[in-house]
Amino acid sequence: MTTTQDQSSTNSGAASSEAAEKRTVRFRIQRCLGPNKPAHWEAFDVPILAGEGANVISCLQYIARRPITADGKETDPVVWDSGCLEEVCGACTMIVNGQVRQSCSCLIDNEAPNDGDVISLQPMSKFPVVRDLWVDRQRMFHNLKRAHAWTPIDGLHDRGAGPQETAKNQETRYIFSTCMTCGCCLEACPQFLLVDEPAKWDESFVGANTIGQVRLFNLHPTAKEEAGERLEVLMGPGGVSDCGNAQNCVKVCPKEIPLTEGIAAMGRATTVKAVKQFFTGE
Numbered sequence: 001m002t003t004t005q006d007q008s009s010t011n012s013g014a015a016s017s018e019a020a021e022k023r024t025v026r027f028r029i030q031r032c033l034g035p036n037k038p039a040h041w042e043a044f045d046v047p048i049l050a051g052e053g054a055n056v057i058s059c060l061q062y063i064a065r066r067p068i069t070a071d072g073k074e075t076d077p078v079v080w081d082s083g084c085l086e087e088v089c090g091a092c093t094m095i096v097n098g099q100v101r102q103s104c105s106c107l108i109d110n111e112a113p114n115d116g117d118v119i120s121l122q123p124m125s126k127f128p129v130v131r132d133l134w135v136d137r138q139r140m141f142h143n144l145k146r147a148h149a150w151t152p153i154d155g156l157h158d159r160g161a162g163p164q165e166t167a168k169n170q171e172t173r174y175i176f177s178t179c180m181t182c183g184c185c186l187e188a189c190p191q192f193l194l195v196d197e198p199a200k201w202d203e204s205f206v207g208a209n210t211i212g213q214v215r216l217f218n219l220h221p222t223a224k225e226e227a228g229e230r231l232e233v234l235m236g237p238g239g240v241s242d243c244g245n246a247q248n249c250v251k252v253c254p255k256e257i258p259l260t261e262g263i264a265a266m267g268r269a270t271t272v273k274a275v276k277q278f279f280t281g282e
């Protein structure tokens with residue numbers, strides 16, 4: 001039989017274990033109120049319950065509901081970009097404790113397991129800041145257009161069965177198809193620099209993700225019809241020869257895409273094309 005005294009000690013035990021599971025994590029956030037405005041830092045304290053699966057985005061949502069800094073000042077809600085919340089859309093990339101990564105899959109229990117731990121958040125540095133942690137990733141999509149990274153099948157008419165693809169080809173291509181245009185590989189790349197003026201984008205390095213997409217589409221049984229056009233882009237200014245082979249890209253890709261293998265394959269393909277052009281003039 002449970003006595004009143006037993007009951008109260010059981011309750012206080014539960015309360016203290018719950019208290020032990022609660023902790024506060026401090027977020028230091030690099031803020032910027034608009035394009036080309038100066039950056040400044042603000043700190044926010046967020047209560048975390050261990051095991052509840054809090055991630056950086058859920059903490060930013062908490063701060064948005066209660067935009068009060070750690071020293072008690074009211075401020076503007078922090079702005080960030082996100083979509084899928086499951087590491088698929090690529091929109092939530094930011095620099096978390098100095099590492100570029102997806103903020104939706106950054107779990108607080110892993111990143112800041114102790115009471116009083118600090119997490120710093122910064123926007124990517126290779127894209128113009130729109131506001132706070134939100135950057136303009138337009139240049140990445142421009143580079144995909146620049147390199148014809150699509151399958152050119154238009155119209156609704158029946159074109160019959162497409163060419164067959166081998167299982168081995170599919171296997172090589174599949175991993176490249178998982179690219180979510182998140183920009184982690186570009187942020188980490190010493191050759192990919194911030195270019196504010198869109199007029200200069202076509203002269204600057206396309207980056208590992210675009211080279212990977214050329215690899216994907218040049219192996220596609222239908223899209224390889226335009227393989228030559230894509231290789232021309234990679235042979236031009238800002239093409240594959242701008243890669244310095246630092247291999248940072250492959251280390252940070254959340255999808256573990258073999259980017260350096262793709263870059264090497266496209267490097268060989270552009271060399272073969274250049275030699276062919278030299279001898280045949282085509």
Ligand code: SF4
Nearest residue numbers: 189243244246247249
């Ligand atoms: S291997 Fe090339 S694309 Fe990758 S980080 Fe290095 S320079 Fe950039």
Ligand code: SF4
Nearest residue numbers: 179180182183185253
């Ligand atoms: S290659 Fe990887 S790191 Fe680069 S944009 Fe695609 S998914 Fe992101």
Ligand code: FES
Nearest residue numbers: 083085087090104
């Ligand atoms: S919100 Fe889509 S990848 Fe993080």
